[in-house]
Amino acid sequence: MKIIHTADVHLGARPDQGFPWSREREQEIWDSFRRLIGRVREERADVLVISGDLFHRQPLMRELKEVNYLFSSIPETAVVLMAGNHDYLDRDSCYPGFAWSKNVTGLWGERCQRVRIPEKNLCVYGCSYHSREVRENLYRGVRPEGREACHLLVAHGGDEKHSPLDIRELEEAGFTYIALGHIHRPGILRENRIAYAGALEPIDRNDEGPHGYMRVLCRGNAVKAEFVPFAVSSYLTLSLQADPETTQFALEEDARRKMDMAGGRNLYKLRITGKRDPEMEFSLRRLEQMDRVVEVSDQTEPAWDFRELSRRYRGSLIGEFVDFFEEKDTDIERKALYYGVEALMKAKRDV
Numbered sequence: 001m002k003i004i005h006t007a008d009v010h011l012g013a014r015p016d017q018g019f020p021w022s023r024e025r026e027q028e029i030w031d032s033f034r035r036l037i038g039r040v041r042e043e044r045a046d047v048l049v050i051s052g053d054l055f056h057r058q059p060l061m062r063e064l065k066e067v068n069y070l071f072s073s074i075p076e077t078a079v080v081l082m083a084g085n086h087d088y089l090d091r092d093s094c095y096p097g098f099a100w101s102k103n104v105t106g107l108w109g110e111r112c113q114r115v116r117i118p119e120k121n122l123c124v125y126g127c128s129y130h131s132r133e134v135r136e137n138l139y140r141g142v143r144p145e146g147r148e149a150c151h152l153l154v155a156h157g158g159d160e161k162h163s164p165l166d167i168r169e170l171e172e173a174g175f176t177y178i179a180l181g182h183i184h185r186p187g188i189l190r191e192n193r194i195a196y197a198g199a200l201e202p203i204d205r206n207d208e209g210p211h212g213y214m215r216v217l218c219r220g221n222a223v224k225a226e227f228v229p230f231a232v233s234s235y236l237t238l239s240l241q242a243d244p245e246t247t248q249f250a251l252e253e254d255a256r257r258k259m260d261m262a263g264g265r266n267l268y269k270l271r272i273t274g275k276r277d278p279e280m281e282f283s284l285r286r287l288e289q290m291d292r293v294v295e296v297s298d299q300t301e302p303a304w305d306f307r308e309l310s311r312r313y314r315g316s317l318i319g320e321f322v323d324f325f326e327e328k329d330t331d332i333e334r335k336a337l338y339y340g341v342e343a344l345m346k347a348k349r350d351v
Helices: 022-043 061-071 167-173 248-262 284-288 308-311 316-325 331-350
Strands: 003-007 046-049 078-081 104-106 114-116 122-126 152-156 176-181 189-191 194-196 212-219 222-229 235-242 266-275 295-298
Touching: 003 022, 003 176, 022 061, 046 152, 078 122, 152 167, 167 189, 167 194, 176 212, 235 248, 248 266, 248 284, 284 295, 308 316, 308 331, 316 331
Parallel strands: 003 046, 046 078, 078 104, 122 152, 152 176, 176 194, 235 266, 266 295
Antiparallel strands: 003 212, 114 122, 189 194, 212 222
């Protein structure tokens, strides 16, 4: 049996709001989900599992129709889905009453339920969120039952406010595979048995690293689960190394070169490090205005010659300040020295 496990697709999300490419990112998420359905078809997967948060908020009826059309295009694949904390089932939710394609199984109960899918020799277990926060472990005590070849638990959560999970208990329960959602970074918690698929596409700037889905192969008692990178975009942190000769233009050219080398349709967080000319103040705004740059930080230190400063300003506040920190070398004291000298020199220039 071949299982494609995805989660946290967040259809309808618009990442990087306020940036020119934000609407484009919203469409990318829909396009990636459509591509995933194509991949399911190509691989002739027996089961597609969506472990919550298919939508970023309550789905509209027209959106469910679009998704259901995609599900109907893979009629030989059993689709299993549940609602997570973002698309939870409130009283007006369209999820449960929707006329889903016959290959779709929705785990809409508030408590963990067992559903047989006889044509796949499969049992699935799971439930949906009925509020944005669920502080109890929804899966405590759930055990596989029956003689089916494959027993699949679909779960969403893993932190204090969203169904805290007991991974050891889940591991010992005896499920063939446990498909987790809610944590956006993919992670295999127990080799071949318990995994977070992670978000299909990164949703915000904290979702760094690869994104995609899990491919799970079950042959008897043997299970092999592997992560498959699939996302169009990634948030990448690029380090721009400065020295006393680095200029604003040189910094911008270095950023463009590194972004070109990274390729694709990535989003960038730029970190300027190293030691700069004390007279140089980099324009972060110019870097922020570069295409698909979401964040810029200047972590450089001015390349002061403290011995020269002590000699030149001996007897003044600047000289005494430098001499006070001369023998101190902790990180905090070092920062105090740099920030203090920079402030004193700026005050001197402004007089």
